[in-house]
Amino acid sequence: xxxxxxxxxxxxxxxxxxxxxxxxxxxxxxxxxxxxxxxxxxxxxxxxxxxxxxxxxxxxxxxxxxxxxxxxxxxxxxxxxxxxxxxxxxxxxxxxxxxxxxxxxxxxxxxxxxxxxxxxxxxxxxxxxxxxxxxxxxxxxxxxxxxxxxxxxxxxxxxxxxxxxxxxxxxxxxxxxxxxxxxxxxxxxxxxxxxxxxxxxxxxxxxxxxxxxxxxxxxxxxxxxxxxxxxxxxxxxxxxxxxxxxxxxxxxxxxxxxxxxxxxxxxxxxxxxxxxxxx
Amino acid sequence: xxxxxxxxxxxxxxxxxxxxxxxxxxxxxxxxxxxxxxxxxxxxxxxxxxxxxxxxxxxxxxxxxxxxxxxxxxxxxxxxxxxxxxxxxxxxxxxxxxxxxxxxxxxxxxxxxxxxxxxxxxxxxxxxxxxxxxxxxxxxxxxxxxxxxxxxxxxxxxxxxxxxxxxxxxxxxxxxxxxxxxxxxxxxxxxxxxxxxxxxxxxxxxxxxxxxxxxxxxxxxxxxxxxxxxxxxxxxxxxxxxxxxxxxxxxxxxxxxxxxxxxxxxxxxxxxxxxxxxxx
Numbered sequence: 001x002x003x004x005x006x007x008x009x010x011x012x013x014x015x016x017x018x019x020x021x022x023x024x025x026x027x028x029x030x031x032x033x034x035x036x037x038x039x040x041x042x043x044x045x046x047x048x049x050x051x052x053x054x055x056x057x058x059x060x061x062x063x064x065x066x067x068x069x070x071x072x073x074x075x076x077x078x079x080x081x082x083x084x085x086x087x088x089x090x091x092x093x094x095x096x097x098x099x100x101x102x103x104x105x106x107x108x109x110x111x112x113x114x115x116x117x118x119x120x121x122x123x124x125x126x127x128x129x130x131x132x133x134x135x136x137x138x139x140x141x142x143x144x145x146x147x148x149x150x151x152x153x154x155x156x157x158x159x160x161x162x163x164x165x166x167x168x169x170x171x172x173x174x175x176x177x178x179x180x181x182x183x184x185x186x187x188x189x190x191x192x193x194x195x196x197x198x199x200x201x202x203x204x205x206x207x208x209x210x211x212x213x214x215x216x217x218x219x220x221x222x223x224x225x226x227x228x229x230x231x232x233x234x235x236x237x238x239x240x241x242x243x244x245x246x247x248x249x250x251x252x253x254x255x256x257x258x259x260x261x262x263x264x265x266x267x268x269x270x271x272x273x274x275x276x277x278x279x
Numbered sequence: 280x281x282x283x284x285x286x287x288x289x290x291x292x293x294x295x296x297x298x299x300x301x302x303x304x305x306x307x308x309x310x311x312x313x314x315x316x317x318x319x320x321x322x323x324x325x326x327x328x329x330x331x332x333x334x335x336x337x338x339x340x341x342x343x344x345x346x347x348x349x350x351x352x353x354x355x356x357x358x359x360x361x362x363x364x365x366x367x368x369x370x371x372x373x374x375x376x377x378x379x380x381x382x383x384x385x386x387x388x389x390x391x392x393x394x395x396x397x398x399x400x401x402x403x404x405x406x407x408x409x410x411x412x413x414x415x416x417x418x419x420x421x422x423x424x425x426x427x428x429x430x431x432x433x434x435x436x437x438x439x440x441x442x443x444x445x446x447x448x449x450x451x452x453x454x455x456x457x458x459x460x461x462x463x464x465x466x467x468x469x470x471x472x473x474x475x476x477x478x479x480x481x482x483x484x485x486x487x488x489x490x491x492x493x494x495x496x497x498x499x500x501x502x503x504x505x506x507x508x509x510x511x512x513x514x515x516x517x518x519x520x521x522x523x524x525x526x527x528x529x530x531x532x533x534x535x536x537x538x539x540x541x542x543x544x545x546x547x548x549x550x551x552x553x554x555x556x557x558x559x
Contacts, residue, residue: 010375011373012369012372012374013374013376014375016369016380020380020384023383023384023386025424026401026402026431029401029402029405030401032461039314040313041401091295093290093291094291094292094295096291097284100284111300112454116303118305118488118542119541119542119555120492121493122516122533122540123312123535123537123538124306125520126313126321126527126531126534127307127313130320131305131309146301147302149298149300149303152302156295175283179284180287181284181287181291182290195496200297209391210390210391210392210393210394210495212498213421213495214496215374215477228391228394228495231393232498240458242433243401250398252393253391254390257389257390258389259387272436273439276403276443
C-alpha cells in the first residue's frame with residue numbers, strides 16, 4: 001500500500017501545496033494592502049504597492065494612534081490570561097468536589113453546568129450585561145468573574161470527565177498520610193489533571209481572546225477596549241472607513257496569534273482533539 | 280474522605296458557584312421572566328403575558344433571518360464536513376508535507392470572527408469589483424461570502440478531529456476488508472465511515488451550533504446589509520435589543536425562541552448520529 005501511494009504521492013503534495021498557498025492568500029492580501037495608500041485599497045486590492053501607492057508604515061502609525069492599539073492589546077492579554085487562570089483554578093477544584101462528594105446537590109450542579117453549555121449567549125446577553133453593570137463588573141478585573149461564570153460549564157464538564165478516571169486510592173492514601181483536602185488537591189490531584197488543564201486553557205483562551213460581544217456589552221468600552229472591539233470601532237458609525245488603518249490593524253491583530261500558534265502548535269492541536277472527544 | 284472534604288465546600292465550590300450564579304443562572308432565569316414583560320432596563324419590567332411572542336409572529340425580518348440562518352447552516356455543515364473529511368482522508372495517507380498542510384489549514388481557527396470578517400470583506404469585494412458589484416449588493420452575495428468564510432475557518436478544525444478519528448481505526452480491519460476483496464469505495468462506506476462515526480457526531484454538532492449561533496463574522500462581513508437581508512438570527516436579536524427602544528421585550532422573547540431552537544437542534548442531532556455509532 002505504501003509503495004503504490006508513493007507513486008502518486010507527489011501529485012497530492014503538489015495539489016496540497018497549491019491549496020495551502022490559496023489558504024494563506026487572504027492574510028497575505030491584507031498584509032500587502034497594509035502598505036498601500038488608503039484610497040488605492042478598495043480600488044486596486046490585488047496590486048503590489050509600488051510608486052505612489054506605497055506608504056511605508058504610515059497606515060500602522062495612524063491606526064495605532066486612532067484605536068490605541070497597544071492599550072487594547074494590553075487589555076486583551078490581561079483579560080485572557082487572568083480569566084483562563086481563574087477558570088482553570090476554580091473549575092478544577094469545583095469539578096473535583098462535585099465528583100467526589102456523592103450527593104443530590106452535586107449531581108444537580110453537574111447537570112446545570114452541562115445544560116449551560118447549550119445555551120447561546122444571546123439568551124443571557126441583555127440581562128447579563130445589566131447585572132454586571134449593577135455589580136460594577138465593567139472593568140478588566142470585573143469581567144474575569146463574568147468569564148469564570150459563563151465559561152464554567154464547559155470546563156467543569158471536562159474536568160469532571162477526567163477526575164472520574166483517577167483512582168480514588170491515590171487520594172485516600174494522601175488523606176491517610178495526613179493531608180488536608182486542600183493539600184491533597186494541590187499536591188496530588190492537580191498535577192494529574194495537567195493534560196486536561198492544557199486542553200481547557202487552549203479552548204478557553206481561543207474563545208476569550210477573540211470574543212467580541214461579551215466584552216462589548218459588559219466592559220465600559222469608553223475606558224477599556226479589547227482588540228476585536230477596537231477593530232470594530234475603527235469601522236465607526238457612518239462615513240467611509242479608513243481602509244489603510246484597518247488593514248494595518250488587522251495585520252497587528254493576526255501577528256501575535258500566528259506567533260503563539262507556531263510556538264504552541266503541538267499543544268493546540270492536541271488540545272482541540274482532546275476537547276472534541278470529551279465534548 | 281467524604282466527611283473531611285465536605286467541610287471545604289466554601290473553598291472548592293463557592294467561587295465557581297458564585298460566578299456561575301452571576302454569569303449564568305440569574306441572567307438565564309431573569310431572561311425567561313423578562314421575555315413576558317415590557318421593559319427598557321431590567322428594573323422597570325411590567326408583566327404583559329405572551330405579547331412579545333405574538334409580536335415575533337408578525338415580524339417579517341425575524342422570519343427571514345430564520346430561513347436565512349437555516350439555509351446558511353445546512354450549506355456550511357454539508358460543505359465543511361464533506362471537505363474536511365476528504366482532506367483528512369488524503370492527509371492520513373502519508374503524503375510528503377502532511378504536517379505543514381495540517382498547520383496551514385488549521386490556522387484560520389485561531390483568528391477571531393471580527394478580524395476574519397474584515398479580511399474576507401477585502402478579498403471578496405476585490406473580486407466582486409471586477410463585476411462592478413459589492414458584497415452588500417444582494418443577500419445572496421453575503422450568503423455565499425459567509426459560507427466561504429466559514430469553510431475557510433472551520434475546515435481545518437474539523438479536519439484535525441477527523442484525522443484523529445481515522446488514525447484510531449485499527450489497521451487490521453482495513454487489511455481484512457482488502458483480503459476479502461472489498462473495493463476502496465466499499466471500504467470507505469462499510470469500514471471507515473462507521474468507524475469514524477463518533478468524529479462525525481462531534482463535527483456535525485460543532486458546525487451546526489457554530490453556524491446557527493454565528494454573529495461576529497456576520498457583523499463584520501456585511502452587518503446584515505442590504506437592509507437586513509443578510510442578517511442571521513443572532514444579529515437580528517442583537518439589533519432588536521439595541522437598535523430601537525421599546526423592543527427589548529421582543530428581543531428577549533426572540534432570544535428564548537433562539538435558545539429553544541439551538542437546544543432542540545443539539546439534542547436531535549446528537550440522538551440521530553449517536554444511534555449510528557458502532558461499539559468496538
